[in-house]
Amino acid sequence: xxxxxxxxxxxxxxxxxxxxxxxxxxxxxxxxxxxxxxxxxxxxxxxxxxxxxxxxxxxxxxxxxxxxxxxxxxxxxxxxxxxxxxxxxxxxxxxxxxxxxxxxxxxxxxxxxxxxxxxxxxxxxxxxxxxxxxxxxxxxxxxxxxxxxxxxxxxxxxxxxxxxxxxxxxxxxxxxxxxxxxxxxxxxxxxxxxxxxxx
Numbered sequence: 291x292x293x294x295x296x297x298x299x300x301x302x303x304x305x306x307x308x309x310x311x312x313x314x315x316x317x318x319x320x321x322x323x324x325x326x327x328x329x330x331x332x333x334x335x336x337x338x339x340x341x342x343x344x345x346x347x348x349x350x351x352x353x354x355x356x357x358x359x360x361x362x363x364x365x366x367x368x369x370x371x372x373x374x375x376x377x378x379x380x381x382x383x384x385x386x387x388x389x390x391x392x393x394x395x396x397x398x399x400x401x402x403x404x405x406x407x408x409x410x411x412x413x414x415x416x417x418x419x420x421x422x423x424x425x426x427x428x429x430x431x432x433x434x435x436x437x438x439x440x441x442x443x444x445x446x447x448x449x450x451x452x453x454x455x456x457x458x459x460x461x462x463x464x465x466x467x468x469x470x471x472x473x474x475x476x477x478x479x480x481x482x483x484x485x486x487x488x489x
Contacts, residue, residue: 331469336476341357345488346449347368347385347486348485349481349482350480350481352374352480354374354375355381369382374477377474380457381474381477385450385452385453392445395443410436411434413432414433415430425445426444438456439458440455441453441454442482450487454478456474
C-alpha cells in the first residue's frame with residue numbers, strides 16, 4: 291500500500307536492487323588510466339629567407355627565425371645563433387678559416403659530437419657531398435635524451451669550415467620533443483642545401 295508523499299516498500303526494493311547492481315558492475319570494471327599526453331604544437335609555415343651577414347658563407351634560414359651574433363666570450367668572427375623563438379630553439383653556427391688544418395677541425399667537430407655518447411642511444415652519420423657547390427660534410431643525428439640532437443659540419447675542403455648544432459632551450463624529454471626536432475631538422479637540411487661559399 292502506498293501512502294501519499296512516501297515511497298512504497300516495492301519501490302525501495304527496486305531502487306535497492308538497481309543500486310546494488312550498479313555497485314557490483316562498477317567494482318568489477320577494471321580502470322584503465324589515460325596514457326600520458328603532450329601539449330599540442332602548432333608549427334609555423336615553412337618559408338625561407340637568405341642570410342649572408344657579410345660573412346664568408348650564406349644560406350637560407352626560416353622566416354620564423356632571426357640571427358644574432360654569438361655572445362659567448364670565446365666567440366669568433368662569423369659565429370652566429372639562429373634563434374627560433376616559437377619553438378624555443380637555437381641553431382649555433384661557428385666558422386673557421388681553413389689553413390692547412392682541415393683535419394684538425396673535422397676531428398674537433400667529431401669529438402664534440404661524440405661527447406654525447408654517454409647520454410645518447412646512438413649516433414647516425416650522413417655523408418654530405420655536393421661537388422657542384424664544393425660542399426662536403428657530415429650530418430649527425432643523436433638519438434636519446436641528449437642536449438643537442440642534430441649537428442653537422444660543412445667545408446669546401448680548402449678555405450671554409452662551418453659547424454652547426456641544434457639546441458632546444460627546455461628540459462630534455464626526447465619523446466615529447468621528437469616532433470620539434472624533426473621539424474627543425476628539415477630547416478637544418480634546407481640550410482645545408484642552400485649554403486654557398488663567399489670567396
